[in-house]
Amino acid sequence: MPKRGKNYKNAAEKIEKSKLYDVSEAMAKVVEAGAAKFDETVEVHVRLGVDGRHADQQVRGAIVLPNGTGKEVKVLVFAKGDKATEAENAGADYVGADELAEKIQKENWFDFDVVVATPDMMGVVGKLGKVLGPKGMMPNPKSGTVTMDLAKALEEIKAGKVEYRLDRQNIVHTVIGKKSFGAEKLEENFKALMDAIIKAKPATAKGQYLKSVSVATTMGPGIKVNPVTIG
Numbered sequence: 001m002p003k004r005g006k007n008y009k010n011a012a013e014k015i016e017k018s019k020l021y022d023v024s025e026a027m028a029k030v031v032e033a034g035a036a037k038f039d040e041t042v043e044v045h046v047r048l049g050v051d052g053r054h055a056d057q058q059v060r061g062a063i064v065l066p067n068g069t070g071k072e073v074k075v076l077v078f079a080k081g082d083k084a085t086e087a088e089n090a091g092a093d094y095v096g097a098d099e100l101a102e103k104i105q106k107e108n109w110f111d112f113d114v115v116v117a118t119p120d121m122m123g124v125v126g127k128l129g130k131v132l133g134p135k136g137m138m139p140n141p142k143s144g145t146v147t148m149d150l151a152k153a154l155e156e157i158k159a160g161k162v163e164y165r166l167d168r169q170n171i172v173h174t175v176i177g178k179k180s181f182g183a184e185k186l187e188e189n190f191k192a193l194m195d196a197i198i199k200a201k202p203a204t205a206k207g208q209y210l211k212s213v214s215v216a217t218t219m220g221p222g223i224k225v226n227p228v229t230i231g
Contacts, residue, residue, distance in 0.1 A: 020227075027183040027190065033223070036218065040218040043174065043217075044176050045222070048166065049207050051170065052168070069162060069177055074112040075113070076094040078097060078118065115132060164197060176189040190215070208227075
């Protein structure tokens with residue numbers, strides 16, 4: 001195990017490892033226990049009682065957090081013609097087609113956080129699956145990043161839209177804001193995210209859906225949230 005720094009150890013002393021905190025307590029603790037001097041990102045980790053190996057038990061979607069993420073997001077849009085103009089007018093940071101795909105492939109260029117594409121551009125974007133997929137950047141209709149309504153997509157992303165989906169361990173990892181938001185705003189974002197995840201429960205999921213939930217700052221210790229107090 002890596003050696004923990006003094007700040008982390010001091011933060012960990014404020015947390016009861018075995019305790020399941022209710023939502024309000026957890027948000028107050030995550031703000032109090034931030035271990036770094038910079039404005040840390042606050043993350044949520046949710047283990048779900050599903051088996052993502054089965055298509056009918058996938059959990060994936062996106063939601064605009066009520067208080068945003070606190071992060072300035074750079075958006076790359078694959079579009080042509082009028083749709084490229086729409087993307088530029090809507091505030092896209094980069095707009096293009098084959099030339100941007102080539103730049104990503106040949107130069108390993110990743111100066112962006114989110115990729116959006118019109119459906120007709122997916123033939124070009126599909127070739128980038130091996131590099132965008134592992135980074136969680138591959139456009140997908142379920143997350144609203146494959147769309148003809150680029151203006152709406154960009155507005156939502158810039159306002160603080162986050163995507164949630166299962167990893168191979170059936171865990172969802174998502175950002176809900178910055179430590180500087182304070183407990184109240186973080187709680188609002190947390191509840192909005194959890195409501196979306198609960199509504200996305202597959203009909204085929206059996207038993208306990210929310211297996212475990214925890215929150216943590218970038219450099220801080222995890223804080224367990226009591227699933228019973230959610231929803």
